[in-house]
Amino acid sequence: MKVTIKDIARAAGVSHPTVSKALNGSPGVSKAVRERIVSIAEQMNYIPNQAARRLADKKTQTIGLLWPKSEALFFHHLSLQIQQEAARRGLDVMISLADPPRGLRAFNEHFVDRIIFWSPPGWQPDMAFIKQKELFHGRMLLIGGGVLKGAHRIGIDRSGAIYEAVCYLAAKGHRRITFVGDSSDKQLGFTRGVLEQRLDYHEHYVIAAKEGDPFPEQRVAELLDSPDRPTAFIVDSQSYAFGLMKLFRDREIRMPGDYSLIVYDDIPEMERMEIPVTTVGPSIGKLAALALKIIAGKEGQGQDRLEDIEIKCELNVRKSTGRL
Structure with missing residues (x-):
């Protein structure tokens, strides 16, 4: 049976708004009461309702990846690197392999406010995507060469x-x-x-x-x-x-x-x-680090200006090439 805030409130002998404040770190609760409520929540294996929290503040600690349906290992390794970079910043990552309009709609429904979108050169948004983009209120970064008004961009030479x-x-x-x-x-x-x-x-x-x-x-x-x-x-x-x-x-x-x-x-x-x-x-590592630097920056800290960056590629010489 799932434990609720009301269950914790009954066990602690306080109101459920007090429990909510204590678990969310909000003011208005003494240190002793907060610690007691947190301890009871842990003992009862309480799992926070993240969906309810999103409904309250319309923000998440999540990055959405609009990713291509590709078996290429490059995308596998890049998504892993992005996940690792995000974890260092306390952020989670969700991946959508659906077509871009449908994936963006899903992220909108889950209030994801940071999106990294792999779009190749020459990509053009259709009307379905444009409609979902109008509903999106957050930061979007295009990687790969595509261009979209109001979005950051990382191109590849x-x-x-x-x-x-x-x-x-x-x-x-x-x-x-x-x-x-x-x-x-x-x-x-x-x-x-x-x-x-x-x-x-x-x-x-x-x-x-x-x-x-x-x-x-x-x-x-x-x-x-x-x-x-x-x-x-x-x-x-x-x-x-x-x-x-x-x-x-x-x-x-x-x-x-x-x-x-x-x-x-x-x-x-x-x-x-x-x-x-x-x-x-x-470089997959450098590309992921640059993407997170752009997409995870805080508003008002130099990240409001749209970035448009073209990165250079690197030659890594190994044994498959030789001199004639």
Whole structure:
């Protein structure tokens, strides 16, 4: 049977408003009475009604994550880092994997007043989201590249990341490099790197594949069998990296002896591979820390100004890349 404030009040011989004040740390209750009420509440295993408290003050100590329906390990590790950063500040984290309007509606219903929303470049809110945003009274932060009026923003320099990867491989003597990924800002960074470094170019050195598509194994296999095969690969996702490495194993191809490999997204799994993989991408720890600094700041302490930050990516050199 659930213990209520009235049960504690009867046991303590006081009114239930007095119990409420004592448990909430409100003034008007002596220290001795407060300590006695708290002790009785603990003995009776009283669990506070957080929903009622939210109804009273319309605030929570909770951050809501509007997260993509993705199996990418990057989002798993980033959400864990955000949770750890939030816990250090005494905040809880709720995650919604629903479509953004529905997730935002759920957070509104639970009075969540801090929201971190992963939105890719080019994302546009629909009318359902706009209506829920109008009902939202709190701080919202977009991560990933999307833009929303009245919200903080952290963008990621993905183009610069792939450009840096190309320059690194070029410095190691690689002239023929293949990029596997979607035709977005990452591919622009690849093209810029190839042109500036004056590298060899072949139409098959860009294998376009949209996010969520399976690894283009046949196209990569045909490239490996061609006379124009590259000496290095840059892939823009973990799924493509795992697909490429499986193809390498099936063909007994060695890294970096036969091919060098750089993967976008510095997830811990890349460092734990049999051949640790060189990565380029945003630091998950730094991204989480920056997000919490923005979203958890107190009003009136310099956090009212909307932040618009573009973070640089980091190249982490490991054993999957070598010199020709």
